[in-house]
Amino acid sequence: MKSSFDLDQQNKNTESKIVVALERISEAFRVLLWDESKNNSLSPIQIQLLIFLLFHSQKKCKVSYLADEFNMTKATISDSVRVLLSKELVIKEKDLVDTRSYTLSLTPKGKQIAEKASFFASSIENPISKLTEEQKTVILNGLLKMIFDLNKAGIITIQRMCFTCSYYKEDTGTHYCNLLNTKLAEAEIRVDCPEHKTIT
Template sequence: MSSFNLKKQENNIDYKIVVALERISEAFKVLLWKESKENSLSPIQIQILIFLLFHSEEKCKVSYLANEFNLTKATISDSIRVLHKKELITKIYSETDSRSYTIQLSSKGRKIAEKSAYFTSSIEKPIQQFSKEQKEIVFSSLVQMIKSLNTSGVITLQRMCFTCTNYKLQNNQHFCSLLQSNLHDSELRIDCQDHVLKVS
């Protein structure tokens, strides 16, 4: 039965949650479109610029970006071509392989990325009104949902604790071997710069 079936939805909280998440997803799309139009770019091009701003050099390659955004290399390459033409990025070619390159923001691209990175501020405002307990419940639930979607293959690349070699569950307690510390649920990371993918 579809979550969008109004009669079934009335008495099924699972369906209501799915539809609520769809509405929030729509808000992200609207805000991203607004930001992209202001800069005469596509939404994915804005997302790429923001990604380049906050992630390390080894992740700033076409193949990694394709996995990150669940798109083909060809689609990412098209966006990179446009960004390069608009002088928003530079390509740093490998000394050993002339076909391989790392993507970096130009000064012009960095300015757009730094401004565009705040496109979610309208979504952050209502969250700031939640109590600490509400935030922890929402965050814990979303982390478990992302983990499940990743496990089932709906979303691929995830730099979260559950997929990291440094993560362990000891006596029902989250533990990071890199930090040598137990982690509270709210300390789990969704996108960790020190993430090392666990090989299954």
């Protein structure tokens, strides 16, 4: 088996071209995220944590959940959280049920930074907006299937998309959400759903 980065392999193999194309796009995300983190004197993961806290429910804003979300150790996440606490960007709130546990919330200053930083990838949306609706749907479906397979292989841990949700049903190419009691068009399949319920 040859590497996708082998130029001879790339020229002959569509899968290899897609792998390298995705790597180039991931590089764009890294550059944009790094620029945003430098602007705020934070690390890329600290910026990602702030953005996550801004848009997700309190029950997901715990160190253990964040470690799974970002595929990192609890110790690594805890180190980043310590920095955010020291900069007064987040606060700890004790869990009333489990006093050893706590959730994280943004301070007003943290929320301000998170709101601005959440647009770090907006320049990637510009070329996407130039695609036809059909092209967007094909790309979205392909990416969702890839994410699903990577999740099943244990490479990506937490996923809150339709394909991993107990409310989701697929029958002969028709997507259906039992929570919403409605059919879903291809473009309506969610990548990160707040009502997601993991299949048990």
